[in-house]
Amino acid sequence: MDSRDVAMGLMFLSQTAVGILGNFSLLYYHLVLFCNEYTLRSTDLILRNLVIANSLVILGRGIPQTIAAFGLRYFFSDFVCQLILYMQRVGRSVSIFITCLLSIFQNITISPMNSCWKDLKGRAPKYIGFSISLCWILYMVVNSIFPLYVLGKWNSKNLTEKSYFRYCLYIGPDKITNSLYAALFVFPEVVFSVLMIWSSGSMVLLLYRHKQRVQHIHSTKGSPRSCPESRATQRILVLVCTFVSFHTLSSILNVNVALHFNPSWWLVNTNALISMCFPTISPFLLMNWIELHSIQDLLLRNIKFLILK
Structure with a gap:
């Protein structure tokens, strides 16, 4: 066995072990809250589904x-190979x-009453x-x-292309169809990434304005970086930067794999x-969103400071 294969x-x-442990720990935490009849927030429902989607990708x-x-x-049958690829695609798309x-x-929830989100603040949880x-x-x-298209082409006279993914032999359609399929899923990923950047930027701006208005509440002895708004801002920036960086790079690599039927x-x-x-990484980052709930409550209690000039 090649040493590079062993290392890989x-x-x-x-x-895989770290990802499953992190996601199942987060899921276990929410199940414990549910069993203890804790009043779950709408974000708890979002996090539970995100854990499931992430687990599909990792597994x-x-x-x-x-x-x-x-x-x-090449130890998987054709059906199992299609099932694995299907699970990967669904998990990735839902996770994004x-x-x-x-x-x-979260942006809608902490936004002030005179913002453009005011009409959605009360209705948003119902649509989650x-x-x-x-x-x-x-x-x-x-x-x-x-996959149904591929199975339909299986016995046809038009030969499909073969891609070797080491653990299975993937029978795919022609190169043009494969490229269109890749583009079909890359475009929504780009849109969701842009929306998340915009939403996170709005939250950071809101937290900054709130911090400026309530500076007199914070102790003068404490470091500015230790205030709750600063901690929340750091967590938001870390999450969005991690999300955009990894998914952008992954999208580029996915397109390259789709265009090469025998990738290196x-x-x-x-x-x-x-x-x-x-x-x-996301479950460890999302555990920090628990602290954002306290920031949200702080903003709602001090809503009078959030009136934009």
């Missing part, structure tokens, strides 16, 4: 890549949408469950069209590692 296998194994990517790196090749939804919902359910259904249906060893493994980075 250990990297996949470590990333669909990490386990097959780890087994393949340790020497077992729900992360964007979380940012927008519907939006998440619609997202799951939409991406499950859209992603099922592609480095391209396949790098794409798999990068695609799992945000689902692995």
Whole structure:
């Protein structure tokens, strides 16, 4: 066995273990709150679905890549291979949408009453469950069209292209169809990334203005960086920068893999590692959003300071 395969296998194994541990820890935390009859917020519903989507990405990517790196090749049947790729695509798409939804919902919640979101502040929580359910259904249906198309072409006279992903032999459509399919999913990812950047920027600006108006409340002995607004701003910036960086790089690599029917060893493994980075790191970043709830309550109690000039 090649030493580089062993090293890559250990990297996949470590990333998978950390990602599953982090996501299941966050899910366990919310299940404990639910069992203790704790009044869950709308963001708790968002986080639970995000954990599930992240877990699909990690399991669909990490386990097959780890087994393949340790020497077992093409061990999945055609059906299982299609199922794994389907699970990866659904999990990735839902994860991106729900992360964007979380940012927008938090922005609406902490926005002042005279903002453009004033009409949605009371109604937004009612649409969270519907939006998440619609997202799951939409991406499950859209992603099922592609495998059905491939299976329909399986016995036709038109030969399909073969892609070797080490753990399975993927039978795909022609290059033009594959490129259109990649573009179809990259465009929404770009839109959601832009929305999240805009929403996070709005929250940072709002927190900054609130901090300027209530400076006299904070102790003069404390460091400006230790105030709750500063801590919340840091957490928002870390989350959005991590999200945009990893998903932008992952989208670029996904397009390259889609355009190459026999991608190189480095391209396949790098794409798999990068695609799992945000689902692995996000639960540890999202645990910090619990503190944003206290910031939200602080803003609502001091709403009179948030009237924009």
